[in-house]
Amino acid sequence: MQKVYFDHNATTAIDKKVLSVMMPYLETQQGNPTSQHSFGRHARTAIEEAREQVALAIHAHPSEVIFTSGGTEANNMIVHGAAIKNPQSTLVRSNIEHPCVARPMEALTHQGWHQDLLKVNHDGVIPDEAYKSITADNISLVSVMLANNETGVIQEVSRLSDFAKGKKAISHTDAVQAFGKMEVRFDELEIDAMTLSSHKIYGPQGVGALILNKRSDIEPLIYGGGQEKNLRSGTENIAAIVGFGKACELISESLKESSMRSRELQTTLEFHLKTLGAEIFSEKVKRLSNTTFFAFKDIEGSTLLTALDKKGFAIASGSACSSVNKEPSHVLLAMGIDEDLARGALRISFGNQNTINDVTSFIETLKKELQTLKQLTAIAA
Template structure:
């Protein structure tokens, strides 16, 4: 079977073989319900508890602060809606470049009497501090700012922002889904009330995530029932996926720094090649994830280029995978002030654990060949 070179690790990552091995017993003889009192149930509970400790250790949290969810989107919704449900309606503020699973639940609160504001970013995608101060002056009850952007890879100074939000009396949430495994994610150092994680971005299974919740705050559950997960996420635990999440967290702790250096070296080669082909690299002047390069070739449609590269054997993206059904320009780039025509040309390459120098060289060759072909077609059409 034809298998394109995979350069879309911000969308999802391949399951690591060691993670698969940890999960395999739970597809067979180990099948107990973690709430059952017999030996099968006790074994499942022990596995969940061990995974909870592994996830907590990866982000410097206490195991009792880890709430397992069905993924990052659910965790984001749990914090925003769960916090709002126990507060008087007020102001919720999110950055203008948040993932839709933060922006949309924040907007839904408007139906319940809340106001919703977006915090502007500057031209490279970092929080505009003057705009942030203006929003804080309105005393938001809830603020959500991601640690690293899924499209540009831009890293925010969440710890400094959270400190200011707390001083203003608000609750601070951070979506760290893209940051986990690529940079340090430290719940204590960030100083946030809630932190969202997802397994499938770190070579774990799809369908499991976590919300790290400060034990001093109270949330209303999205799903009521048997009271699992500190009564915040009722339902029988997905033990095999949770075990995989724990194994993936243990894995990233062991290799993150060395892997980041390796990927940063590949990114330098990639981006030098992109510039040589006439690309504009978005957010090049800001601290970014070492694996993420979001670029555009002026005059070349991003979706068209992604399709051609796929046929040439390279899997890349034109933006956020979760928004791929909507062909509008990237909301992240528009928030940064990028012209809509250039935003439509955007293509994202996100490297991962299996990426090699050969992959990068091959991609640049394929990109150059396709650009030459597209420009020839454009010249003929004119």
Template sequence: MDESERADLRLPRTRHPARCPRRILSRCRVVPPLQCPKRVGRRRTQRRSLTGTLYVSDYVYFDHNATTPVDDRVLAAMAPYWRERCGNPSSVHRAGRLARQGLDEARLDIATRCGVAPGSVVFTATGSEADNLALTGLIPRMKHRRVAVSALEHPAVLEAALRLRGLGIAVEVIGATSSGQVDLEDLARILQTPTDLVSVMAANNETGVIQPLDEVAGLVAKAGALLHVDAVQWPGKQRGKLADLPGDLVTLASHKIYGPKGAAALVLRKPLVIEAQIVGGPHERRRRAGTENVAAIVGFAKALALVEGQGDHDLSRLAAWRDDLDRLALDLGLIVAGQGSPRLVNTTCWVMPQIHGETLLMKLDLAGFAVSSGSACSSGAVKPSPVLQAMGFSQEAAKCSIRISLGRETTSGELDRFSRVLPGIIAALRGG
């Protein structure tokens, strides 16, 4: 393409209408601002949730394992770092020092809750990035050039493992049991051969099944390997503190715990040398280059403090509602994946013979309910769930699942309405 052809593709610079010449205005197409259509024949009401966020009352959000609404208290903590304390934390002037103070305080708070020193917290933008850093950042110190990952892992871990395999590192996949937990016998077999790193998540994002991390950690330590734990789904959804969670490297993410998107962390429980995957500066002790998202990180620390401080009553309430949903599913002839295993209090995953999960998801969406079919990172395509396949479900059955994940703003009224609506949708999809 020559220079004249490139020039034809260039768009004119946008100018304010008051300063735009008449000849250019005559060629411009004026686009009106977006308007929200008025709803006809249906009253639109609003209510205030437990976190203070406004929700439309006729739409229910049951997809909290995908992401969560930001808590108002988190927003309040973040607000100064968008305006008054907006400096670059690497700058030496007063504005930079104020931003650095907020970053350091957030790092100390998160580190304390994880039982590590502040320098052991590496901030990233996403949980997927932290997972990638955990696996690929250890390549230079891999003596045996061998890692093992469970078949139940998030795609961020599984695809990072594939990248390692392409670099000549042996990758073993640990099998799963039909109950949705990692197969400890298979792990023990794999660890008979010297291994550098094992990656097993704390709780599965699709089924909610909690993994036997104490047993896993014992086997891994005995073999002299490191243990990476993706704990993105862990905080606030079960009883226990992060400081008690096993793992030499632990991944956390803000947006799963009522914090903002754009902040996550890889927590190092040992003095490990991690090679940066993003280079270009001394940030995060040269383990992750790029200006830190101070506002999001401050919100992350506040969100973690809130979920770690919640009472058992909230967890018991969610667990009771999850069990009610399980009974509803069984009454409808559905299969509750991992029902016999310990699970996150807010999560249930249903396998529905002969009903595609994507079809039911769309029907429920039209009826006013947001649910998920598998991992949000891969649910854009209709394909069988690798997690359910690892548990022994057929490829066809693994396409026929939905996940319901409740949150702190979920109400009994929403669940009652869901219980009334769902049977009719299931019957229609079955042709009954």
């Protein structure tokens, strides 16, 4: 059976070129970057080269790149790091942030901090009024994701930047989903901090970065030997960092072409989905070119997902980042989407290997599965 992977916002297959630069650090290069001998120096050089590759890809300075174990750690690091420096302050985020921004903020509300939410509109966009509704003065951090992992909606980060400057707060954007799918320039966004993850851009899992400018003073999340400018102690995962650096280089080279290709696939897919009666969430607003979040009225998302999986198509359901969470997507609920429709939500996220044939064969299969499910529903009614 042909297998088609349509879940690139969840993770991507490691690029062969990435794997080949990592292999020496898994096989024979055993240096610890803090050691002074040649093995150690070699490892240190490899990390610094990767730091430059990451910085170059997002137009940051290499000294602003702090390697972490991934997006989750980088997000926890900025939330805790900013909060600890400013006890009892307010933390601001949108109500559609990934749980690795939302949960640490919520946890801090039990320890003396406050949380204020920027509420999205029906399209999943944060309107200007949302910023105006925040009246707190002592704000330590404002965090708004650049692109949403479920809808693909892209936020206007300049608003976040202006708001945070006015409040003298640290501004942060989670760019885990945006990076590699659209141009992301740290220098032009005028924000203080940004989160990246390697495994969304054909790099290895378990590595990412917090990009942090020099003005922002945060407390470390992990203390120890003082690696990563004292902000993230622990012996570096050299092979993964080297792979992340290479993935950044490759993604920058192919960005224009890959986003054009995925936009074509997205247009075709959405045309057919709508013909079949699907609702496409956030259809009319600026979205990532690889992401389509949709639902069919009266069809349960997980049932359709399972049926399509059996036919070889890997797609995601509403709460894609947590298979244990059976609640409808918090993003759709925040947008005011009806709970029943939200339960039907499915996400397709294209990647480099997908072709137009994948889309047409998916649509053919989907038609058949929908027919079967509708017949079953009719019998049960």
